[in-house]
Amino acid sequence: MTLEELDKEYVLQTYTRNYTNFVSGEGSTLFDENGRDYIDFAAGIAVNSVGHNNPVLVNALCEQAHKIIHISNLQVIEPQAKLAEQICKLSNYDGAIFFANSGAEANEGAIKIARKYGETKFDKKKFKVITLEHSFHGRTITTVKATGQESFHSPNFSPYPDGFSYVNSIENIYSNIDDETVAVLIELVQGEGGVQPFDRDEIQGLYKFLKAHDILLIVDEVQTGIYRTGEMLASNLYEIEPDIVTMAKGLGGGVPIGAVMTKHKDILVAGDHGSTFGGNYLSTTAGLAVLEVLSKLYERDELHETFIHFESKLREIAKKYSNLFEKEVGLGLMRGLRAKDAQTVALVVSNSMKEGLIVIKAGRNTVRFLPALTISRAEIDEGFKRFDKAISSI
Numbered sequence: 001m002t003l004e005e006l007d008k009e010y011v012l013q014t015y016t017r018n019y020t021n022f023v024s025g026e027g028s029t030l031f032d033e034n035g036r037d038y039i040d041f042a043a044g045i046a047v048n049s050v051g052h053n054n055p056v057l058v059n060a061l062c063e064q065a066h067k068i069i070h071i072s073n074l075q076v077i078e079p080q081a082k083l084a085e086q087i088c089k090l091s092n093y094d095g096a097i098f099f100a101n102s103g104a105e106a107n108e109g110a111i112k113i114a115r116k117y118g119e120t121k122f123d124k125k126k127f128k129v130i131t132l133e134h135s136f137h138g139r140t141i142t143t144v145k146a147t148g149q150e151s152f153h154s155p156n157f158s159p160y161p162d163g164f165s166y167v168n169s170i171e172n173i174y175s176n177i178d179d180e181t182v183a184v185l186i187e188l189v190q191g192e193g194g195v196q197p198f199d200r201d202e203i204q205g206l207y208k209f210l211k212a213h214d215i216l217l218i219v220d221e222v223q224t225g226i227y228r229t230g231e232m233l234a235s236n237l238y239e240i241e242p243d244i245v246t247m248a249k250g251l252g253g254g255v256p257i258g259a260v261m262t263k264h265k266d267i268l269v270a271g272d273h274g275s276t277f278g279g280n281y282l283s284t285t286a287g288l289a290v291l292e293v294l295s296k297l298y299e300r301d302e303l304h305e306t307f308i309h310f311e312s313k314l315r316e317i318a319k320k321y322s323n324l325f326e327k328e329v330g331l332g333l334m335r336g337l338r339a340k341d342a343q344t345v346a347l348v349v350s351n352s353m354k355e356g357l358i359v360i361k362a363g364r365n366t367v368r369f370l371p372a373l374t375i376s377r378a379e380i381d382e383g384f385k386r387f388d389k390a391i392s393s394i
């Protein structure tokens, strides 16, 4: 059987897959089985934050694997405690963390904290959570319901949990709050929804309002977190301190990990929540290595320089191909080109692959760029050269 046949026979076909067989990577370059190289502008959907085969991450993982990979959360786990400290310190957040294994799970944890807050802090129970249209919060039954896209709420998987409602703008959150509303859950830059950042003043206004009315603000930083927008958290960039922040994608550099951080440290108590794998030796060691690499890049201002270079290249291409793209969107290294239609996006993505460049789609009509934060200038330049070639025929 070919690899494609093997996959189709034995793997549940829940994805529309590309069948290029990648066998190794170095920095932001991937190699397929024929030795052909590809510039990686997707980083495993914002996951490979320090690139492929990063020596700091790989050495830390190998060293830890030789010692202990996993014990369980019935024991204290040194790298877990240290990673929790690092996340709080680097994001300047006065809180504590629960570790899970994915973004959806981190959001599940956030919703549980909010629900218990609503049950225990008020005379009358509060349980409703408001989210935004075009949001994305995960694929579990609850987080898919929290996701404000009708297409995700298929009757095939119903019934869904109650208590979620959606609004189409930050402004419309206010009129949808009632005396049962316990939390508002938002992304600061909608990733899957089309790389759409919200206005800073609007977010700060919402933050102040919710705080004054004792309604929790949950920020889903599964995609925006871990320096993707230029600060440790997008919440730092927007200068807000949410009640709850969730993280996942970039945190482990490819090793599955999720985290929910909150300043309400007393809500969850022993027995309220748990995870077998969450925060084990391997994943939290990965998190520590990733933060070591990225915090240095940030402090030396190199991250900022990469952003500026990437942005200038992206603007150039957006201008050159104004026949294909309406505008350039996003922040930091979470970027997109809003195409005229969905068909153009599909062509751009497939032509890019043929030219040796990986880009992905977001929302209905956005070409998305989420390269490793360690990407080099040479890789950026080469990537855009290939991109130019890929789209010149469209």
Ligand SMILES: *Cc1c(COP(=O)(O)O)cnc(C)c1O
Binding pocket: 101, 102, 103, 104, 105, 107, 136, 137, 138, 139, 187, 191, 192, 220, 221, 222, 223, 224, 248, 249
């Ligand atoms: C990817 C993503 C999720 C889901 O993360 P998984 O690890 O796939 O469960 C949730 N929220 C946002 C904003 C995401 O980008």
